[in-house]
Amino acid sequence: MMTYARLARRLLAYAATIALAGAVYATESATPEQKASGLVARMSLEEKVAQLQSAAPALPRLDIPAYEWWNEGLHGAARAGYATVFPQAIGLAAGWHPELMRQVGEVVSREARARFDAIGAGHDHGRYEGLTIWSPNVNIFRDPRWGRGQETYGEDPYLTGRLAVAFVQGIQGPDPAHPRAIATPKHFAVHSGPEAGRHGFDIDVSPHDLEATFLPAFRAAVTEGHAGSVMCAYSALHGTPVCADAGLLGDTLRKAWGFTGYVVSDCDAVDDMTKFHYYKADNAASSAAAIRAGTDLDCGYAYAELTAAVKRGDVDESVLDASLVRLFAARYRLGDLGTSAARPTTVDVKANAALALRAALESTVLLKNDGGTLPLQGTPRIAVIGPNADTVETLEANYHGTPRAPVTPLQGLRARFGADRVSYAQGAPVAAGVPVPVPETALRTSTAADAAVGLTGRYFDNVAFDGTPLTTRVDRSVDFDWDHVAPAGLPKGRYAVRWTGAIVPPGPGDYTLAVHVERCFDCGGHDAVRLFVDGKPVIDDTGDDKHTQATLHFDDSRPRDVRLELVHGGDDQGVRLQWLAPAAAQLAEAERAVASADVTVAFVGLSPDVEGEELHVDVPGFDGGDRTDIGLPAPQQALLERAAASGKPLVVVLLSGSAVALDWAKEHASAIVAAWYPGESGGTAIAQVLAGDYNPGGRLPVTFYRSVRDLPPFTSYQMKGRTYRYFEGTPLYPFGHGLSYTRFSYAKASTSAAGIDAGQAVTVSVEVRNSGQRAGDEVVQAYLGYPQGDALAPKRSLVGFQRVHLAPGESRRVTFELDPRRLSSVDATGQRAVLAGEYTVFLGGGQPGDAAGGRTGFKIRGRQALPR
Template identity: 70%
Template sequence: MRQVFAISKTGMLVTAWLWMAVAACVTAQDAPTQVSALVARMTLPEKVSQLQSGAPAIPRLGIAAYDWWSEGLHGNARDGYATVFPQAIGLASSWDVGLLNQVGTVVSTEARAKFNAVGAGHDHARYQGLSIWSPNINIFRDPRWGRGQETYGEDPYLTGQLAVGFIHGIQGDDPVHLRAIATPKHFVVHSGPESGRHGFDVDVSPHDLEATYLPAFRAAIVEGQAASIMCAYNALHGTPVCADDRLLTTLLRHDWGFKGYVVSDCDAIDDMTQFHYFKPDNAQSSAAAIRAGTDLDCGDAYARLQDAVHQGYVGEPSLDAALTRLFAARQQFGEWGAANDPYATIGMDQVDSSAHRQLALQAALESMVLLKNEHSLLPLQQGMRLAVVGPNADTLETLEANYHGTARAPVTPLLGLRERFGAQQIRYAQGSPIASGVPVPIPETALRTPDGAHAGLTGEYFDTLNFSGAPALTRNDRLIDFDWDHVAPTDSLHASRYAVRWRGELLPPGAGDYTLAVHVDRCFDCAGHDTVRLYVDDRLVIDGRGSDATMPANLHFENTRAHSIRLELVHGGQDQGVRLQWLAPADAQLAEAEAATKQADAVVAFVGLSPDVEGEELKIDVPGFNGGDRTNIGLPASQQALLERVAASGKPLVVVLMSGSAVALNWAKAHADAIVAAWYPGEEGGDAIAQVLAGDYNPGGRLPVTFYHATSDLPPFVSYAMQGRTYRYFTGTPLYPFGYGLSYTHFAYSDLKLSASRLQAGESLQATVTVRNDGKRAGDEVVQVYLDAPDMPSAPRHALAGFRRVHLAAGESRSLRFELTPRLLSQVDAQGGRAVEAGHYQLFAGGAQPGNGDGVAGTFVIVGDQSLPR
């Protein structure tokens, strides 16, 4: 092996096959030497090119092009069909580390299948790689943050343990080969507001930094052994995080022993110049970032590193150190092929396989949280006629959420309920939009095929861009709400080139003013966009092309007469799907919902939020929402009106909340008979919801966030101080507390035993507790262990210190053991120092926080004090 590189250094070209041969026989011990030798052969321009996320090929060195940007938040994302799991906040509601490990395994398996399909040693474009920028483990400190849906909730310990499970699943358990690389993000102290994220300077206290914002990242690195990490947009005390060597070198590499590479959030280095005004140009910003420890730039600011070297802002050895880490990672996941690679044979048959779909269903089931069940309305009785209402009952986007793959056969709640209860038992009405001014897909009830025989529109699918020739496929589409990111509408078409014409009739539910819209999910940073045209009564009302995401047309209908409608989509660009949407008159939609209710024995209302109103840096400014964040945490007024209208019938009301964050359901808590939090539940979400409502599955999920009564309960959104936030520091009465969740059975606790009543500081504490299912049916219980510290300044009210999800048959008991390490027993002082401190402590074990459910408590004393490392 050394001879191969000795020959290479004489100037002979290293071809692709030679580099593959090197990678195939190199040992783990030799890898750093071989990578360093490769880096030493690069010219300065070549080095600079490889430090940017879209790294080009270097043919003379046998280096293929590789784009480092891949996503896998809750499924392999943005690269065609994949298993779509519940959004991360839903996965967190499972409180199941093993489940997160299984989900991570599927994410990386499907990513590996697509990587292998391209082939080791070949160019891999964006989203085709094995460097997966997930999980998002920022603390969901405030429900107004639109990206909180991507996180594991508000608790540092829960977040950290779920992250460790997910990271282990992503990376696999082979000590030499990685199935993929996990990238926890965004390091650190990043959780909105979205509108100011590119230049926000966080002035957080040393206590809050150590007690709340760092622990999950520490767990991801120290316990999870994540091979990379992403630095955040924001600054911390005036220094942009991606240029903060105290965080990236001292804390991350020295204190935590991190051996991997650091990647910037996208364009964060340029933000240092443009928004933080940290340096006057990108040459100096790039120099500061790479010196601090940011190895890879997601963006093109590092293109100025060549100038930075020439002008003396940074030395070439700093570039070499970063490149060595990056190429070591590329070698470790087998980009050039490797001997005995256990993942080399993973094929495309693994993508969205039946086993993976079954896991998606299990994940959705485990994510369901039963918040209310008055008079045991749930499970619903077989044979009941159901009115299904609400804007989230039949939409794809509220299944997939954001950062998602394309679901091959998604099941909406409406479809799931029809399948489980029988279509003849279901009456459906959309009832309202998500919020004022936010269009939603036109429902099947307002669309009819040209022959009048079916709900929906008839679609003609062409393999040309000008609708010439006979259609390759003609079919009836129930509604126009499609995600076609990197996939074709049908196997007979090519994913990059097709045209579709839908025809039929629009059936207005009442007279009034309507807004019709065509929403196209526009591709980011791509060559071209799709064209759409909408005709009503043969009049062109929307002629959309370019970059506008939603193109509206305002129309007035005098009555409920049917109107001909035609929608044309020409897919010649790289856009990702299409939705035919509307805003209909409120009175007409409410009347439809009321009519459906009259024909039913009970009402199931699907309300909440959607990725159109909460998410990353959205272009939205309507009442209650701004830029992807919320300004009001209550249920939007249009949906509140719908609930009150259907409840007026006196029929039993089940509210199913679909959202990525907590919603203040005050009216529903007081008036609805049952409430289920279903989050954004993934491709099998409709089946999971139906199984829970029917009683085929006993819900056992728990809230990973606090549900507050009102926005006024919260401190200012721009403040990162934790006082008054989350269950740990909120002193008010929540609507629903963190850790809360009901079941169709009941669990009892007994026999809490502690390993010691007096504990020397620095020792671990063992606790055992017995949990028994004393109800009449099997179910899952989430056993939660909370530590209450002595009355110390800044100590949390309660601190989660252990949890376990267990399945128990009716009458079954189980004894569970928890170990509380010194770190779990420690406290953080005002200066950010962490120590185990003397005093009297209480430990509580139960199905919820102390005071919110059944459980048992015990006390112990810690003697002495012991400081802990960061």
Template identity: 70%
Template sequence: MMFANLPRLAAVLGLLVTGAAFAQQQTPEAQAAALVAKMTPAEKVAQLQSGAPAIPRLGIAAYDWWSEGLHGNARNGYATVFPQAIGLAASWDTQLLQQVGTTVSTEARAKFNAIGAGHDHGRYQGLTIWSPNINIFRDPRWGRGQETYGEDPFLAGRLAMAFIHGIQGDDSEHPRAIATPKHFVVHSGPEAGRHGFDVDVSPHDLEATYLPAFRAAVTEGQAGSVMCAYNAIHGTPACADGDLLTTRLRGDWGFKGFVVSDCDAIDDETRFHYFKPDNAQSSAASLQAGTDLDCGDAYADLLEAMQKGYVKASAIDTSLIRLFAARYRLGEWGDGKSPYAGIGMDQVDSAEHRQYALKAALESMVLLKNEHATLPLRSGTRLAVLGPNADTLETLEANYHGTARAPITPLAGLRERFGADRVYYAQGAPIAEGVPVPIPETAFRTKSGRPGLDGEYFDKLDFSGRPVVTRTDRVIDFDWDEAAPIGGAQPGRYAVRWSGEWLPPAAGDYTLAVQVDRCFDCNNQHDPVRLYVDGRKVLDDNGDDTPMQVQLHVADQHPHAIRLEYLHSGRDQGVRLQWLAPAGAQLAQAEAAVRSADAIVAFVGLSPDVEGEELKIDVPGFNGGDRTDIGLPQAQQALLERAAASGKPLVVVLMSGSAVALNWAKQRAAAIVAAWYPGEEGGRAIAQVLAGDYNPGGRLPVTFYRSTRDLPPFVSYSTQGRTYRYFTGTPLYPFGHGLSYTHFAYAEPQLSTAQLAAGKTLTLSATVRNDGGREGDEVVQVYLDAPDDALAPRHALVGFQRVHLAAGQSRRVSFQLAPRQLSSVDAAGERAVKSGHYRVFVGGGQPGDAAGVTAAFTIGGRLVLPR
């Protein structure tokens, strides 16, 4: 009897095998639909929130969709930290941006694999990378402009495409990670009103300036997801705007991925936009408009929305299928077929990746001025290294960063390159009035008489037993986000005690401050710190959010015993021991350093403490992360003037995430280098540029204006009077500007035709030659001047290539100008190629700023282009 059933059993087994094979052949969307069909309504709603819980009965692991990778795998421990995005943009190098993206996703994969496919992945541990930020940096006052690729839509779009390609890889069905261009759209400050701001943007400006980079990221870059913005557009919040997210994004552009909200943007629709009376209705409107995933918990009210008929269950299923299709493509279920399964933790901040970081930092450097060939500095030069940015970690890492394992500050880089015995250092000034900076090594002394403090590191929280490690720390300025400072300690459990002497440079009033970079969503459960001076406890913070500062008066320069105790048991991200010192004392130290030197290198600018996302700061020149004045803060200006009074050559190195009006420095400094926030290898890169080991070739991705008075109102999103495209004044330094230690010349411009039919592609070429005596990089830029039109930009970037040329070498460079690059936008927002006389300029910058050649052509006919 048993054998009689064998044919039937074989048939059943055959069906099972066939079914399994069919399942393997199903598209990710079909697999996702089958999985979603098994979920309860409550389970479905939970999966539409960024912290999606596990569903064990369906084999679904918990997955937090929020991961960051703006300029390195971020907020998840040690990683390669590249220059901030604005610095990457200054490279004008698409191949570099692709390599950076590849590194970001490779390190994200390594950490994902270390946890294992099919296991729970918490925040910042996933493969959905919420980068790049491709908002147009329309105004230098915006604190988050540092996260962008600058002010030009073409440049931003091309760099975004390259970065996205690097993040996602070559196989769209098996991406290494998924990129998320943000914030869609017209979102660039002010920070103070961002949660309820309504942008009244014209159809022309929307199509000509704010949409093109996103269109390129989606249609050509094939980004797998998009993040919608906080702001409203003409009264409709961006995350609830169906015309934007469905008609334009999915319809016109053919987007197939998923849309995620900016964090708590759905809740903002209720609380700040007053768009709907409650989150049930705001959530329903956003989901139906095309926002699939809520970064936040407002979508929890979708259950109520379904019950009350605000949203259909089918709409929820549509979004869930998009989300789970992405998870299937990423190989989260570990079917053993992932092409990335072999990526291990040995690739995180590897030697190879550190070389990429150095290359990126080098390419980001922009030489703005070099009078009398001051740079490169001569061998054997004794240097006075001054400024609040000369020796700080935060101005290397910027914001949205990973944890740098072995960061090189400018001071360290210059000591390494020129010799510590030839470098004389003084901090000289704070970043700005009322903003503490890390106490410099010159104000600390260990028991053995060395600069710095003795650090005792414990793997316990009560300082019991012997420390695991004892070492000298020059300064207390550490980022240990999700990372242990020593081997043998847990990232979430250790204690450090620093002790030694504090050396006030003069009598006077001092502010001592301890800055713990707080986990922003840890519900006030923060790391306690205690500071002692001369055995007296002057600060005792038990983990709340109050400022940790104390004012002390010292009567002389006698040393004072100092001890700092830091107990880490949560998710706070590091610790800094800071001060505000008397201005006269700091300037006197700077003068002493200058007297011993042949030349001065001053590291001035901004810092992530004063420019950034929604900061709690209100001091002269700064408010809420934005700037109210684009000039160099007065304390730093005074430092430059005191240093220049010596008559010795002054080299200014600007470290910032934005343009700074260096009017005095342009007149008085011998040389100026824009170094941005240059990443973990930034100090080494700066030293190599100043020494001439590397010839700088970066170009400005933003306009440097002379004054805040040159700018339209910050709250206005009209492009008139903004960016190089529409600014009619004289800039301090124009978009695209950058010098070199060599010289380049252009010749022989050639067009494929002088009479072009509308809709056809124009081929343009020219010869560029290195006429100088050393090798270097030139950024060849192509600008189009369209027929006279009140709405047309002055010039429009339509092509660029970064090329390397040996001394005396020449190269023929060629550009294909497609119809979209040759088009213009009318007042109604219609983009078309129009008839008329055109001119193209090929050179090392904008027409009038750099050497180059021109050619003219005519377009005949008119062709309207798709949105």
């Protein structure tokens, strides 16, 4: 039994400890960890638990402001207003240019820092206002059916790793003690669909595939990029949810790779452990398992149950303390806490926009160019067709900011070639049953024959349409992203817009009209919309998403009076007036546009409305954001065939976040360009490429397969038969493929030594020459071929690449140093080692058999095991 004297001595000792902690906490010369330890020691259990959740509340008694850890920056500072919108991640990867990635990451973090500084250190920061960026996504794009593959850097571990390191370094900056922001590679570690069931998916991956394919990019981001944070995935590995996997988070991430940052869960992943994985009986137990395994921060609310978990003995409070120290140390380094001097950040909008254009140009991949169709010569009359020709959403992709002046492909071609040289017809929807924005060709300011193109928009600074509009203007279509921004000079907050004019159907038939409002989630309220046709209400949606479509029959193509009203009384993020028009009418309209032109440019592919994260899409070819068919959707295929029937040159521009099987286009189109989701300057970049102002040099970061029949089941994570490294068939277009308007030749491939001992590095090099008439970029790629007899080795692996710019006639020797890890193999148990045998290296502009290049080789003696 404890005496009163002993109890008093313990209380005095505890008070002294708290006092000492407070002294350390108050000392500016202390390390971030020391300051964090002192701070945590002064917290109650309930305060600690609150700080372990992503929406961490303020602690006024400790001078700690509220901080929301959730911020996004996949290809631009996202979801908080105006920002530079770069090409989607898969497009950035197509540039094969790590230094460009570093510069993009720097812009992302500088714009995030500017938002943060506008509020100020020591003040509360809400969602998307902080400096902890939940990017990049370095999951392997193992299957083109995955809707979120667009967020990745493609299918190759080495390419993904190099781009991830550069992006992380750009985000965080050169000073580890004072990072500009903190990057968060995600989703650790084996995560690539399907979207349906992702919250409870248990992945059965072999030790070989785990080490050889799914871990290398994360390892590079941590060991070389020194990422300050990592996000654990929704999925489970072999029955253990990743966010509770002590082997993965502790043994691999922290011990083997030396990670010292913090781990955050994917949003509600801890809650998923209870509800969908059935890993534990309640969230208290799931939270205890997650934090013991090494998940420091919960995006969600499950960690609120840690108070109960500690009290019932599921986890020691000291485990919470360790996580909190990591979290508060990060906030100290970022300058969010303490007495750091304010560091106001300025944003060079023009320079950032120029970088977005450069990124879009470098990401463009020329897949086919028969007979020198491209670049277009002279001043041709151009028919622009296709559902992706004039939409903002196909520029932006997902996880994006709001661009200040987005340029669609139609606008880009008009600006470059002249509006009088460009005719336009939408021609088709993206997919059957998926509405697209009503095009300008079907909108007029009134029903009069001489009415201007577009609708008249009246913008009110109140939600009752009272008084005189603050702004009146003509909008050529209603397709707006207003996420955290106010349109037309309106003050931020509550406003209303009324558009009036006429809709002009291209022919008789049934038309489905829709008003798409980009709904916010976990927010304070939604916007109301009303649509009237010929004075009759056809849509009246107060924000419940239940009545946003109406089907009308038009007997002819005369103009119909239309009025659309938007009341922005909530937190929704934009509005689109959309339709599904009769196929016959749209195809006939496209045929008329083609008839008056010299060449047709068809903007086809996919859109963020059909491929993405856990979407509510169930139409032919698509399932919940994923795809069930990788071919071009049938309505677009019909459009291409109708255009080709004219006999005029057909240029296909693919806008998508993933590979599309363009089998017919490969056989019948004159040229094919992959432009991805190209960002705010996408239209300008595409026009410059088509005109020859820029010579495309991008390369595919993924394999373009011919059919889903070439692929293993989507739910299988076995790599056999997937990606260029293990696929045994003939692809439509291979990984690494890309053409140019000039020609490159290779000579004198060589190696630094005919033989090396296992564990040594070897240098290989080749001379590349621009043997054409135009300056251009070549992506020199190095592929390693493995010794015969290694049954688990891939067919070949990318082990080096450099993007080089060469003037006509210019030559350069390109050199790669191959370290032991790049020369290694992985056995069935997941052990990595350099093995003895004869190795070959192909050096060229693509894979062997697809591009010009040269070969060299060397022998490795002995065996050298490598660390994880």
